Amino acid sequence: MGIGQAKETSLYIGIDGGGSKCRATIYASDFSIVGTGVAGRANPLHGLAQTFQSIEESTQLALADAGLKSSDSKRLIAGLGLAGVNVSRLYEQVLNWQHPFACMYLTTDLHTACIGAHEGGDGAVIITGTGSCGYAHVGGEELCLGGHGFGLGDKGSGAWLGQKASEQVLLALDGFGEKTMLTERLFAHFNVNNAMGIVDNLAGQSSSTYAKLARNVFEAAQLKDGVAQDIVREGAGYISELARKLFTIEPPRFSMIGGLAEPLANWLDDDVIAEIAPTLQPPEWGAAFYAQQEHHKLQQK
Amino acid sequence: MGIGQAKETSLYIGIDGGGSKCRATIYASDFSIVGTGVAGRANPLHGLAQTFQSIEESTQLALADAGLKSSDSKRLIAGLGLAGVNVSRLYEQVLNWQHPFACMYLTTDLHTACIGAHEGGDGAVIITGTGSCGYAHVGGEELCLGGHGFGLGDKGSGAWLGQKASEQVLLALDGFGEKTMLTERLFAHFNVNNAMGIVDNLAGQSSSTYAKLARNVFEAAQLKDGVAQDIVREGAGYISELARKLFTIEPPRFSMIGGLAEPLANWLDDDVIAEIAPTLQPPEWGAAFYAQQEHHKLQQK
Known part of the structure; x- marks a missing residue:
């Protein structure tokens, strides 16, 4: 040869x-x-x-x-x-x-x-799966935001949504808030019927265990559960802001990647949604x- | 004998x-x-x-x-x-x-x-150290609230205060909020000078590592750091509410126990402070x- x-x-x-x-x-x-x-x-x-x-x-x-x-x-x-x-x-x-x-x-x-x-080509991405982070690369300039990990950041990620939901449900069960559909969803997910059952299933578990709860949070939010809506709105608000920060270095293209890209998309701000291009x-x-x-x-x- | x-x-x-x-x-x-x-x-x-x-x-x-x-x-x-x-x-x-x-x-x-x-005798206690929880025992009736553990609850505890502070500082370093004294305090605590340094020291660590940050949060709050004050107020607000829930079964005595009992006491609501009796x-x-x-x-x- x-x-x-x-x-x-x-x-x-x-x-x-x-x-x-x-x-x-x-x-x-x-x-x-x-x-x-x-x-x-x-x-x-x-x-x-x-x-x-x-x-x-x-x-x-x-x-x-x-x-x-x-x-x-x-x-x-x-x-x-x-x-x-x-x-x-x-x-x-x-x-x-x-x-x-x-x-x-x-x-x-x-x-x-x-x-x-x-x-x-140059561009920006936000990755939302178990964790979340933003990245842009434009003409040699690089911007990397978030992605600090479970418990330290990763707002709007699957693990973050699951963790916030668990926290709110446990507070509600102690009488610090209203029990909503989300409480029943978490009981059903773990096949338990009280706070102790939820704690047993989550204490010391990794981010991926929490991320499995994200689907329940989105479904409850879709069905107008107030607690779930507040959580999803806070997470999506962070992701929209993250996108705007990436846009400051003027990436020619922007995509959302990861398992939560699709369910989150409906909750993002219109100016951000308008910029989303498919991954190639x-x-x-x-x-x-x-x-x-x-x-x-x-x-x- | x-x-x-x-x-x-x-x-x-x-x-x-x-x-x-x-x-x-x-x-x-x-x-x-x-x-x-x-x-x-x-x-x-x-x-x-x-x-x-x-x-x-x-x-x-x-x-x-x-x-x-x-x-x-x-x-x-x-x-x-x-x-x-x-x-x-x-x-x-x-x-x-x-x-x-x-x-x-x-x-x-x-x-x-x-x-x-x-x-x-009968009475109620709130324990705030690395974690937090409330307990009352009155004439055979028992009430146990909170104490769900790090990442699931324990609001107002040392680990919770440290975790909230880390989260806010990392958000500020990404431009999602103002950098305050709390940022410098965390840098000094870990002897680092950027977000990655903080993440390196906290990722995967146990609640006790986070609880060691609580002192910095109280000190910054005392010095009127807005971010630290918001965190301490949210934690103390939960503890005050927890106390009131314990009071509903009419415990004849109430005490605060644990390493955070003293620094937290200043931030509790007056009606709760008035009830605090020393541990015997x-x-x-x-x-x-x-x-x-x-x-x-x-x-x-």
């Missing part, structure tokens, strides 16, 4: 690490999909060993899906979008990993999600695109 | 199990103190093995302090006040323990704290008194 030909058959792998899943997609240099793989969580904030294992596993699954050999990982130019690598200690630790790729380019999961959403590509695409760009830059030096 | 004499030399041990410490005090039948001991945490909600170990350790220390032998634990009539034993599963598990005492009487830490505060005895005394009462009841049957 000549060098020219080798260049043409360059393969990219885009990896999107997350709190519950790690998605890997292998792309040809024209960005046609060659193979995909999904493994468990890959969040450096929750452990590096598991992160590396999930990346390797999703890579192997993608290689197999592509009809390639395990050792072909050495042919892949990898782009990784991972949470927490804005912390320099974690960035260095991931960069020092004895990775299985030809070469590896690393950035945050927010950056790769944003690149994907706008198919390589997934974060894995963004990670592969980032790798290709960085790789070309390096080769041009 | 005759039976009459043996009865006169009955020894009681009162044990107050808590989230950070386990305190044991041995009393003679006239409630003069014979010996004391302190060991690590004894909260059944956080592990039974550790609870039993801390109870045994504090007992042995109290026996040594009293100049008694290790095997003299078999002479002790024990009263235990433990968190979580209002959950019947935990109550049964503690009761089934092969304890080292002559006999053992078990109730909640709230009940023994209330008995102690009012030296055996510690929870260990309440536990020993409870054991003596229950023991006499059993012997009279």
Whole structure:
């Protein structure tokens, strides 16, 4: 195989690490999909060993899906979008990993999600799932807001909605407010009939347990439950304000990403709703695109 | 030793199990103190093995302090006040323990704290330390409010004050509010200079880490920091309302207990402040008194 030909058959792998899943997609240099793989969580904030294992596993699954050999990982130019690598200690630790790729380019999961959403162009994204955060990238300028995590921020996220609802229901059960439909919804969700039952199911649980309550909050708000409406309005108000802050650096495009993007959209302010554009590509695409760009830059030096 | 004499030399041990410490005090039948001991945490909600170990350790220390032998634990009539034993599963598990005492009487830490505060009489207490809760006991009627734990309630507690302050400071640093003295206080507390530094120090931490911030919130509020004042007022407002709810069953006495009782007192409503009476005895005394009462009841049957 000549060098020219080798260049043409360059393969990219885009990896999107997350709190519950790690998605890997292998792309040809024209960005046609060659193979995909999904493994468990890959969040450096929750452990590096598991992160590396999930990346390797999703890579192997993608290689197999592509009809390639395990050792072909050495042919892949990898782009990784991972949470927490804005912390320099974690960035260095991931960069020092004895990775299985030809070469590896690393950035945050927010950056790769944003690149994907706008198919390589500048833009802004708000991610609302278990957590919430905002990110914009315009002409080399970067703005990153929120995303401080469960109990510290993440307003408007699934875990935040679930936590606020639980708090209000427990206050109501102590007589500090009216019992509403939301109380019955939480009882039904946990199959319990008193405050102690709710506490038993939530004490010490992680954000994902709380996030599972978000659907109940939206449904109750839709049915005009006052307590649920107040919670959703406060969360959505924060997300609208977050969007406006991202708009200050004038991103040409704006998308909402994550499991709560759709239910929240109805509750956002009109000026924000008017700006929402569909996401064009997934974060894995963004990670592969980032790798290709960085790789070309390096080769041009 | 005759039976009459043996009865006169009955020894009681009162044990107050808590989230950070386990305190044991041995009393003679006239409630003069014979010996004391302190060991690590004894909260059944956080592990039974550790609870039993801390109870045994504090007992042995109290026996040594009293100049008694290790095997003299078999002479002790024990009263235990433990968190979580209002959950019947935990109550049964503690009761089934092969304890080292002559006999053992078990109730909640709230009940023994209330008995102690009012030296055996009926009354109400609000406990505000790392967490918060209210309890009243009047003529066999019992009222227990709040205490749902960190992230689910415990309004006005140290952990709640610290969590609200962190949330507001992180919002301010993202431009969602004014940076105030509270921001500088949190930076100084953690020796950091940005939001990431605060998040690094708090993410995944337990309620006690948050509770350590409470002092900063009170100090800033005292110095007229608007954000800190709003937080303290919301917390204190809840505690005042909690007190009024306890007053509905007409407790003859009311006390505030815990590390936050003093700093909070200034912020409570006047009608509540007017009712605050000093605590007369510690929870260990309440536990020993409870054991003596229950023991006499059993012997009279």
